[in-house]
Amino acid sequence: MNEHEQFADELALYALGALVGPEKEALEQHLEVCSPCQSELRQLQSDATLLALSTSGPVPPPRSRKRLLQAVARERRAPVTVPKRFTWWLLVPYAVSVALIVTAAFLWNESRSLNRTLANLEQRHSEMEKQLRVAQDLVNTLTSPESKQITLAPVKTLPQPQGKAYYVSSSGHLIFLANNLAPLPPGKVYELWLIPPAGSPIPAGMFQPDSRGTATVVNPPLPIGVEAKAFAITVEPTGGSPAPTSQPIMLGAAG
Amino acid sequence: MMAATQAVQSDAALVSAMASGDESAMGHLYDRYSPIVYSVALRVLGDTGMAEDLLQEIFMQLWRNPAAFDSSRGTLAPWLVAITRNRAIDWLRKRRPETPVAEVPLSIEPDLASKTDFARSVGKIRSILDRMPTTQKDLLEMAYFEGLTHSEIAARTDQPLGTIKTRIRSGLLALRMALTQ
Numbered sequence: 532m533n534e535h536e537q538f539a540d541e542l543a544l545y546a547l548g549a550l551v552g553p554e555k556e557a558l559e560q561h562l563e564v565c566s567p568c569q570s571e572l573r574q575l576q577s578d579a580t581l582l583a584l585s586t587s588g589p590v591p592p593p594r595s596r597k598r599l600l601q602a603v604a605r606e607r608r609a610p611v612t613v614p615k616r617f618t619w620w621l622l623v624p625y626a627v628s629v630a631l632i633v634t635a636a637f638l639w640n641e642s643r644s645l646n647r648t649l650a651n652l653e654q655r656h657s658e659m660e661k662q663l664r665v666a667q668d669l670v671n672t673l674t675s676p677e678s679k680q681i682t683l684a685p686v687k688t689l690p691q692p693q694g695k696a697y698y699v700s701s702s703g704h705l706i707f708l709a710n711n712l713a714p715l716p717p718g719k720v721y722e723l724w725l726i727p728p729a730g731s732p733i734p735a736g737m738f739q740p741d742s743r744g745t746a747t748v749v750n751p752p753l754p755i756g757v758e759a760k761a762f763a764i765t766v767e768p769t770g771g772s773p774a775p776t777s778q779p780i781m782l783g784a785a786g
Numbered sequence: 787m788m789a790a791t792q793a794v795q796s797d798a799a800l801v802s803a804m805a806s807g808d809e810s811a812m813g814h815l816y817d818r819y820s821p822i823v824y825s826v827a828l829r830v831l832g833d834t835g836m837a838e839d840l841l842q843e844i845f846m847q848l849w850r851n852p853a854a855f856d857s858s859r860g861t862l863a864p865w866l867v868a869i870t871r872n873r874a875i876d877w878l879r880k881r882r883p884e885t886p887v888a889e890v891p892l893s894i895e896p897d898l899a900s901k902t903d904f905a906r907s908v909g910k911i912r913s914i915l916d917r918m919p920t921t922q923k924d925l926l927e928m929a930y931f932e933g934l935t936h937s938e939i940a941a942r943t944d945q946p947l948g949t950i951k952t953r954i955r956s957g958l959l960a961l962r963m964a965l966t967q
Contacts, residue, residue: 540948543955547929548875549936576868578958581965582930583822583867584911586829587904590821595838599816599845603809606849 538568546575668750672697672704681762683709683783692744694781696762698725703755705735707748707762709781712740715766722771723748724779726761733757737771759785798857805852812849819863820845823870830874830931840877844870875933907965914964918957925950926957 541558544550550558562568672678683694694709707723715721720739724732736751763779797818803811823844827837844866848855855865915923921943928934928942940947 540951540955543958544929544936544951546958547926547954548872549929549934549939549954551935551937554936574962575955575958577864578962579930580864580867580871581907581911581961582926583826583829583871584904584908585915586825586931587822587908589825589828591824591838591841595820595824595841596813596816598838599842600809600813602842602846603812603849606846607807607809 538565539571542568542572543575546572546579668702668704669706671702672699672706672750675699677701679759679785681759681783681785683762683764683781692781694762694764694783696723696783698759698762698785700756700758703753703757704750705748705753706750707736707738708745709738709740709747709764710743710745712744712746714740714744718769719766720769720771721746721764722767722775723751724763724765724775725753725757725759726763727757728760732763732775734771734773735762737767761785797862801848801852801855801857801862804849812845815848815862816845819866822863823866826867826870827874830871830878830933836877840870840874844873871930879933910964911961914960918960921945922953922957925953929954 538558538561541550541554545555545558562572677699678697681696681698683696691711692709692713693711694707697706698704705725709721712721720737722737723735725735726732733753734751735753736748738746738748740746761782761784763775763783764781765775765777765779767776797815800811800815804815820841824837824841827840827844828834831837831840847869848866855862925939925943928939929936934942936947936950939945939950943950
């Protein structure tokens with residue numbers, strides 16, 4: 532017997548308002564989380580209303596209609612009429628009303644101002660927290676005992692360019708610093724690759740060196756937990772490539 | 787079906803007019819639904835004077851707080867019938883209202899705005915109740931019209947609780963089937 536079947540008979544009693552005690556409480560708890568039973572309950576409540584149709588026949592006496600419409604007329608929704616005679620004390624309620632409105636407007640304005648201040652403080656707090664988290668991640672990546680430091684050197688003998696990658700595989704955090712990089716022709720970009728022990732190289736960010744030939748890549752989107760066999764850099768068309776399209780110009784094996 | 791839809795719109799339009807103070811709209815709604823409201827009140831309370839008082843209360847409640855009825859969630863007639871039955875049971879048991887009007891469940895069926903549909907529905911319901919075993923019909927009526935709890939019904943009928951539950955459920959399902967045939 533599944534849970535719905537268990538409650539099926541109780542639902543019918545509940546629809547009629549006839550279920551009480553612990554069984555009612557148990558059903559109400561189940562109803563809070565069970566959409567099919569909520570739907571069946573609504574249907575059973577409609578079914579119960581059908582029972583009312585069987586009573587059809589008697590009609591109320593004509594006086595009931597008159598009585599109702601008289602009561603409705605007594606509670607007519609009509610505009611308030613203005614008194615004809617003017618006396619100064621009739622202004623008192625209006626003066627009080629105006630004072631209340633002015634006070635309410637002042638308090639409302641104060642409340643809005645406080646709400647704005649609170650919202651600004653919350654936003655600043657949130658931004659500072661975010662910056663702190665980023666800084667903490669940077670420090671962790673540089674100082675973690677798990678952090679591997681990899682020095683990348685040119686494949687061939689032109690020794691000047693150099694890159695260092697700091698990588699924590701368990702968090703997927705990577706910081707890459709490079710210098711002495713040659714400027715690139717238009718339409719080209721350097722792309723960093725994480726080379727896992729098995730499988731294809733994983734893109735680890737694109738960069739352009741500045742006028743001094745330095746560049747950084749901080750926390751590019753990387754899958755978490757991937758060990759690095761090496762890091763490499765290739766020159767790719769602007770926008771990067773999903774897989775290297777040229778030979779690496781720099782390569783560094785992870786220790 | 788089209789006629790029913792038009793009738794639903796007409797109910798909604800009358801409630802809307804009544805909400806803006808149109809007393810004649812209130813009169814039209816009364817003419818349309820006072821018989822079923824009165825019948826249910828009379829069936830539960832068993833007293834014409836009390837039934838008239840409850841009829842007055844139900845319609846005055848609609849006049850004072852038309853927003854309590856949300857026409858986008860159901861039709862007027864089942865809602866009126868449900869609050870009438872609930873209030874009548876409250877009166878019968880001399881207790882404070884247990885279900886706030888806003889929490890009375892709304893449904894589309896039965897749509898009683900059309901007189902033809904109404905007469906046909908009444909015929910089907912009476913027919914299925916006539917064919918139902920008396921013991922089962924009594925159980926439904928004890929719960930719906932007398933407001934008895936399941937343990938009170940068990941005590942009165944000397945039937946096992948499980949049997950009562952099953953018979954009440956199958957009785958309600960039979961009513962549902964009657965309208966779909």
